[in-house]
Amino acid sequence: MGAAQQVHQKIIAGIPAYNQENKIGEVIRKASKHADDVVVADDGSADDTVRAAEAAGAIVIRSEFNRGAGQATRTCFMAAKDRDADLLVTLDSDGQHNAEEIPVVAAPVIEGKADLVIGSRFLNDNYNIPRYRRFGINIITSLFNLGSKVKVSDAQSCFRCYGRKALSCLNISERGFAFSIELLVQARREGLVIAEVPISCVYDSASHSRNPIAHGVEVALAVIRLRLKSKKREY
Secondary structure (H helix, E strand, O other), X not given: XXXXXXXXOOEEEEEEEOOOOOOHHHHHHHHHOOXXXXXXXXXXXXXXXXXXHHHOOOEEEEEOOOXXXXXXXXXXXXXXXXXXXXXXXXXXXXXXXXXXXXXXXXXXXXXXXXXEEEEEOOOOOOOOOOHHHHHHHHHHHHHHHOXXXXXXXXXXXXXXXXXXXXXXXXXXXXXXXXXXXXXXXXHXXXXXXXXXXXXXXXXXXXXXXXXXXXXXXXXXXXXXHHHXXXXXXXX
């Protein structure tokens, strides 16, 4: 007899988006090859992001105003649960992440080896990451790892996969980019199995509207606040 057929697990690709009319279509088309549905959480874009996303075949959930990356990702979580997804894979809308790598990021969850998987930019030789960004990410990751038995190499990567257990117990309250740390603090507190896999990334300075120094300081302070706020023992 042959090997037992693997049960299909429903994958939702969740893409928070803000003013990415020129790039989001290609991201969606690539993601569609590896997901049952692609959900775009448009964060009040002022351009044609919604039109481009719908034209590429995505389910678009639109906010009338800009609420922040954290709240847009929360919308992706809600959409995945509403659609009874087994896995939610989140990725950026600006083409930084290669949607063709969704199977790589999802594999440890599908295989039952992890509850949450981070696509790490630092497990590959990603020399195209600007030095100042690499420095900032390393500082934030070090603050997250400090004093913990569960350590990661890229606490800021938003290319991630969340399994059913993670979807059921994680909740985003942070509005901005600190949500990426908030989820890891919660996952560690809940005893979820966190894994990392190597991913590639492409940086385009034109796609980043925020001042990277201000952004880094904001997230670093949020890491400290979230770590202090967590009253339960972290693993």
